[in-house]
Amino acid sequence: MSGYTLYWKANSGSMVIEAALRMIGVAFEEIEVDDTFAPDFRILNPACKVPVLRLATGPVLTESAAILLALDDLFPEDRLLPAHGSAERAKAVQWLIFMSANIYPAILRHYYPQRHTAEDTSAAIGAVRRSAAHDMDRDFRQLASAIGGPLLLGDTLTITDVYAAMLANWYDPAREIPEIGALVNHVLQNEAVAKAWRHHGFRE
């Protein structure tokens, strides 16, 4: 056993971590987390969220972007991201963080609007959803304008592309933006990504 353990849920952000592990080709164990978030999982991540990855050396990591950067550091030759020090890497990391800091939280506000308002009224909940959709439309357009085509950095697949495809899968208007739709189709041609995508029950 390699010592890597991925805590995952269907249709969640653990998809991109499974894709990264498969792209690297390292063996890993998977533990499916249920909606009750059992006490032993809460010790690993008190925020009760996936993905969580236990590294072979012992540390337990949360936060999807941080996990991907750690994996890239551990397996630089597998090129989840371009080479350290390159301009391409700086851009790929910038967009990865842009998505995890802006689009991912907006998607969560869209799916769970009641968690983001103190008022339990349909008007308040509707306002949260509209504001989340507004932010996603703006941020996906900004991302689309940076896509060199078909992928963010042209023809070179990075984990940032997989992250973008994952987020677009959760918001139909994003996939309708031509640059993003083309990126998703291209990303899914990668066998490792397609396997993680199917395993997580994502739409083709």
Ligand SMILES: N[C@@H](CCC(=O)N[C@@H](CS)C(=O)NCC(=O)O)C(=O)O
């Ligand atoms: N900022 C976190 C967000 C993780 C997150 O919100 N994950 C969702 C699934 S996509 C989750 O576990 N939600 C469980 C819940 O909120 O009940 C990351 O990037 O990893």
